[in-house]
Amino acid sequence: MSAELQHDDANSGAADWDVRLRSHTCTDHERQAFEQWRNADPRHREAFDRLQQLLKTVREASAHRPELQSLREASNQYLDRVATQRAWGKGLAMAAGIAALSLVTVFSFPSGRQWLSSWYRGSPPAIPGFTTGVQTYATVLNERSTVTLTDGSTVSLNSRTRLNVQLAGATRRVTLLAGQALFRVSKDPSRPFIVTAGTRTVTALGTEFDVRVDPDKLQVTLLEGKVAVQSTDPAALGSMAPVMLKPREQFVAMNGFAPTVREVDVDKTTAWTEGRIFFADETLGNAIAELNRYSDTALVVVDPVIANYQINGMFRVGNQAGFADAVSSMYDVETRTDGTNRILLSRRIAGNHAR
Numbered sequence: 005m006s007a008e009l010q011h012d013d014a015n016s017g018a019a020d021w022d023v024r025l026r027s028h029t030c031t032d033h034e035r036q037a038f039e040q041w042r043n044a045d046p047r048h049r050e051a052f053d054r055l056q057q058l059l060k061t062v063r064e065a066s067a068h069r070p071e072l073q074s075l076r077e078a079s080n081q082y083l084d085r086v087a088t089q090r091a092w093g094k095g096l097a098m099a100a101g102i103a104a105l106s107l108v109t110v111f112s113f114p115s116g117r118q119w120l121s122s123w124y125r126g127s128p129p130a131i132p133g134f135t136t137g138v139q140t141y142a143t144v145l146n147e148r149s150t151v152t153l154t155d156g157s158t159v160s161l162n163s164r165t166r167l168n169v170q171l172a173g174a175t176r177r178v179t180l181l182a183g184q185a186l187f188r189v190s191k192d193p194s195r196p197f198i199v200t201a202g203t204r205t206v207t208a209l210g211t212e213f214d215v216r217v218d219p220d221k222l223q224v225t226l227l228e229g230k231v232a233v234q235s236t237d238p239a240a241l242g243s244m245a246p247v248m249l250k251p252r253e254q255f256v257a258m259n260g261f262a263p264t265v266r267e268v269d270v271d272k273t274t275a276w277t278e279g280r281i282f283f284a285d286e287t288l289g290n291a292i293a294e295l296n297r298y299s300d301t302a303l304v305v306v307d308p309v310i311a312n313y314q315i316n317g318m319f320r321v322g323n324q325a326g327f328a329d330a331v332s333s334m335y336d337v338e339t340r341t342d343g344t345n346r347i348l349l350s351r352r353i354a355g356n357h358a359r
Contacts, residue, residue: 014051043344142166146298156190163298184216203237224255225273279321288313306350
């Protein structure tokens with residue numbers, strides 16, 4: 005294969021993987037496959053890093069320019085549709101993977117077309133249509149962002165979060181598609197602020213609350229004010245009547261179980277906004293799953309026995325090595341890397357203290 009074809013193949017693969025990794029349906033097996041692809045050839049890593057850097061530049065630029073923001077919103081919605089359809093064909097995957105940069109870079113920056121032609125050889129994808137009045141905001145791996153909406157409300161997005169916002173009309177509506185967001189709602193008694201997450205809605209007039217969506221769980225935590233959590237699914241377990249939360253209360257709905265309400269430490273629940281995570285009697289397996297949301301360095305439990313070890317304390321997101329060292333100092337656990345951006349944790353063999 006010629007150097008030029010290898011270059012094209014690496015760029016095409018980077019766009020394909022960008023689509024897959026951004027989807028809320030992406031599995032751990034696919035993320036492991038991505039790591040294998042990225043580490044198989046230096047050109048793969050370079051192409052993917054190049055794409056992420058340009059997408060980051062585009063996001064930062066569009067945040068201050070309304071005309072670029074509109075193009076970015078259109079590309080994000082197109083990416084959502086492609087990812088939902090699990091389109092892995094080169095044409096669709098490439099279009100979605102580079103939509104954010106092609107729509108903005110090619111049409112808005114003077115040097116964009118020349119740069120993009122060296123990254124992606126071929127005709128840029130057509131500009132997709134988008135619904136007027138809907139704004140889309142999203143973060144990637146280990147990225148947190150806070151946006152101010154046109155009504156004065158603010159939304160803080162955790163890692164790998166995507167949401168749609170529509171403020172026109174008598175009702176302010178947000179759809180949390182994936183991830184976690186902290187809402188600080190501007191008071192407007194005439195216009196309720198409604199967040200839809202899965203099969204439930206969270207309604208507020210002026211308040212502060214946190215919503216997290218996982219494949220098998222919905223979590224709503226109230227910091228200030230009042231919110232009503234209500235199911236939109238007639239088949240859901242528990243009453244269809246709205247659940248009214250008070251400050252420091254957390255609503256939890258897990259698939260197959262009736263929802264519950266409990267009192268929590270809201271400072272710890274929202275510590276992610278400052279790049280921190282608190283664990284209280286959490287299993288090592290669950291703690292690792294949470295930390296892996298924030299880093300492309302995966303923590304992997306090799307020995308199933310240690311997955312049930314209890315973890316307590318505060319940890320910095322993205323500091324996978326620091327967490328592994330802390331676990332190693334607390335338990336009979338040893339850590340090692342396997343050369344594929346993974347840190348493996350297993351029971352320490354007697355007499356072996358190497359990490």
